[in-house]
Amino acid sequence: MKVHVHQLHTGDILSEDVFSLTSRPIVASGTEIRNEHIEILKAFNIQEVNVKQVQSTDRQQTDKSEVKEEITKRDADFYMIYTKAVSLYKKQFNNWQAGMPIDLYQVRKEIVPLIEVALEKPKTILSLHHFSNVKEYIYHHAISVGLISSFIAKKLGYTKGDIIQIGLAGALIDCGMSKVQPRILTKKSALNKEEYEEIKQHPILGYKMLKGMTGIKENVILSVLQHHEREDGSGYPLGTKGNQLDIYSRVVAIADVFHAMTSERLYRKQQSPFKVLEQMLLDQFGKFDQAILNLLVRELSHFSVGTKVKLTNHQVGEIVFIDPHSHTRPMVKIDSGEIISLKQRNDLYIEDVLS
Incomplete structure (x- = not known):
């Protein structure tokens, strides 16, 4: 049901993603509304959102640690x-x-x-x-x-x-x-x-x-x-x-x-950033300061472990290991539990970074 932002209550749960000027949601579907979310929605001038309301007894039983939130x-x-x-x-x-x-x-x-x-x-x-x-x-x-x-x-x-x-x-x-x-x-x-x-x-x-x-x-x-x-x-x-x-x-x-x-x-x-950096390293070799480009590749890979990604074969998984000799081709554990080493799979790329 549609609810005006000013009528939201803490504990309401979004039933649809909320977007502003960005291509990704500012607050994701499934988020349990808290006061800071209401302030965010007001700041982005969002007028209405779709929610599924939760009874107060259910709210008390909700384990907040299990609530999926897109945005901190x-x-x-x-x-x-x-x-x-x-x-x-x-x-x-x-x-x-x-x-x-x-x-x-x-x-x-x-x-x-x-x-x-x-x-x-x-x-x-x-x-x-x-x-x-x-x-x-x-x-x-x-x-x-x-x-x-x-x-x-x-x-x-x-x-x-x-x-x-x-x-x-x-x-x-x-x-x-x-x-x-x-x-x-x-x-x-x-x-x-x-x-x-x-x-x-x-x-x-x-x-x-x-x-x-x-x-x-x-x-x-x-x-x-x-x-x-x-x-x-x-x-x-x-x-x-x-x-x-x-x-x-x-x-x-x-x-x-x-x-x-x-x-x-x-x-x-x-x-994806991984595919682009690989292209810049290989296809455009000699056009950029190599030391600076290598630094960018290394630094981005440092905090990508744990990042959820989508591969070009449409499989979704999580980066579990970065090979120091192949930063743009990490190891990805897909949802089935299989671990794919992109270093060994030149037919696959990381198509998108999801979170």
């Missing part, structure tokens, strides 16, 4: 701040399209609180592609690249100040897209040569938007210019390579491609 209090904090950041970035982007200058203070206000929450819960990096959607991809991409970049910076041992600056760089890499014709950004079919050449100008356009601004490191501005450059010189817009690339640029380039390849796009389905 910390998860809720992250989702709320993330969604707010995406919404605020969208407003900023629309302002840039209208000709207004970048308000660095506002961008920092959007990204810094989210970075601080995400770094306390690094497993969220594995799930960022679930939050994005095709229609508003460019806004989700900016926030997610900022988070992934800051995660990498922390693991590289940077100071908090540099972590924030690299996160800021990640969030700003596509600011120049605001100067590209809007019809190109929303085009559903393949771009023609002229349109693609215009897209390739966005690093230069973004660099011009930031050049000369105070309160931002030169490394950040260089990252906006160089985020599509590659170690072997095959990138654009200038074909810069190797030691000519700023260290910030090397970090955000990896974060940019990682999120783009894991996310659903107009022309491509989303892919």
Whole structure:
């Protein structure tokens, strides 16, 4: 039955997932409602939910340890701040399209609180592609690249100040897209040569938007210019390579491609982080800073044991072991109890990360 959020009682149980702007539920079906869930629903401006009501005597007998919950209090904090950041970035982007200058203070206000929450819960990096959607991809991409970049910076041992600056760089890499014709950004079919050449100008356009601004490191501005450059010189817009690339640029380039390849796009389905990292290691060998890419692979695998995943053969299981020599191909215990070593099964990939 449908119940208005203001009429929910603790102990009611959701009969359907509740979604907001993300592709995954903010509160899952089967969750026993508590006060914090009601606050979460109100914060996301959810008006009604579907519940199956439980009698008070049954509520007292419910073993809360067995109640399946999709979202913890910390998860809720992250989702709320993330969604707010995406919404605020969208407003900023629309302002840039209208000709207004970048308000660095506002961008920092959007990204810094989210970075601080995400770094306390690094497993969220594995799930960022679930939050994005095709229609508003460019806004989700900016926030997610900022988070992934800051995660990498922390693991590289940077100071908090540099972590924030690299996160800021990640969030700003596509600011120049605001100067590209809007019809190109929303085009559903393949771009023609002229349109693609215009897209390739966005690093230069973004660099011009930031050049000369105070309160931002030169490394950040260089990252906006160089985020599509590659170690072997095959990138654009200038074909810069190797030691000519700023260290910030090397970090955000990896974060940019990682999120783009894991996310659903107009022309491509989303892919799992494990499959994408394997492609980046093998298919794009020599294009990225190998030490930074290897670090990202290692760090993501460190907290993936226990993660529930779906394989390309549609079997669902849990990661039980990470081979230190094959981080992207762990051992997965499927629901039947069988353990599959993906290192021995090149025909299988992890298709999706479920939890």
